[in-house]
Amino acid sequence: AQSVTQLDSQVPVFEEAPVELRCNYSSSVSVYLFWYVQYPNQGLQLLLKYLSGSTLVESINGFEAEFNKSQTSFHLRKPSVHISDTAEYFCAVSDDTGGFKTIFGAGTRLFVKA
Amino acid sequence: NAGVTQTPKFRVLKTGQSMTLLCAQDMNHEYMYWYRQDPGMGLRLIHYSVGEGTTAKGEVPDGYNVSRLKKQNFLLGLESAAPSQTSVYFCASSYGTSGMGEQFFGPGTRLTVL
Numbered sequence: 001a002q003s004v005t006q007l008d009s010q011v012p013v014f015e016e017a018p019v020e021l022r023c024n025y026s027s028s029v030s031v032y033l034f035w036y037v038q039y040p041n042q043g044l045q046l047l048l049k050y051l052s053g054s055t056l057v058e059s060i061n062g063f064e065a066e067f068n069k070s071q072t073s074f075h076l077r078k079p080s081v082h083i084s085d086t087a088e089y090f091c092a093v094s095d096d097t098g099g100f101k102t103i104f105g106a107g108t109r110l111f112v113k114a
Numbered sequence: 115n116a117g118v119t120q121t122p123k124f125r126v127l128k129t130g131q132s133m134t135l136l137c138a139q140d141m142n143h144e145y146m147y148w149y150r151q152d153p154g155m156g157l158r159l160i161h162y163s164v165g166e167g168t169t170a171k172g173e174v175p176d177g178y179n180v181s182r183l184k185k186q187n188f189l190l191g192l193e194s195a196a197p198s199q200t201s202v203y204f205c206a207s208s209y210g211t212s213g214m215g216e217q218f219f220g221p222g223t224r225l226t227v228l
């Protein structure tokens with residue numbers, strides 16, 4: 001069975017500092033990996049995804065994540081955060097079995113301070 | 115395009131009351147999902163549907179029923195609400211016929227059961 005572990009429930013960071021949000025998964029088959037972002041009082045929206053090919057994927061607002069198969073990780077990074085990045089971030093995994101369900105991690109709340 | 119919409123946005127129920135949450139999508143997606151979000155637990159799948167007229171149980175289906183009579187609508191029913199069902203409920207849809215499909219989320223319904 002698949003599972004997703006987000007190692008930090010909260011990450012406070014100062015504006016313009018770098019940040020890494022950690023995500024580890026377990027699965028016995030090939031996976032697809034996602035990061036979703038949830039701004040206050042909104043639904044989730046896709047930030048970036050890994051399906052195949054290059055292990056480094058990027059979003060349009062400066063986030064990147066690297067798929068590491070040997071460490072079963074998909075950590076999210078940004079070299080310089082903004083106040084507007086304050087949100088909750090969810091790592092998720094799916095595959096082509098089991099009815100195509102996506103498993104979400106518990107979430108990491110990123111709080112960017114001025 | 116409105117994307118995924120949910121009604122109502124907020125609701126307060128007394129224990130034992132019933133209600134129906136409505137989800138609608140205008141993207142012609144085959145797959146639709148109902149999740150609940152609780153602090154520290156991420157998103158948990160309640161029920162899902164892989165097409166009009168079909169539904170299936172997710173991770174936490176007890177106490178909920180669903181129907182998908184039309185492709186664009188997915189209804190979540192609580193027949194006899196309990197305080198444990200206090201949560202934020204999200205509907206999502208996806209076009210993918212595999213695990214690669216991104217999910218599109220509605221804005222959520224905040225339900226309190228007294």
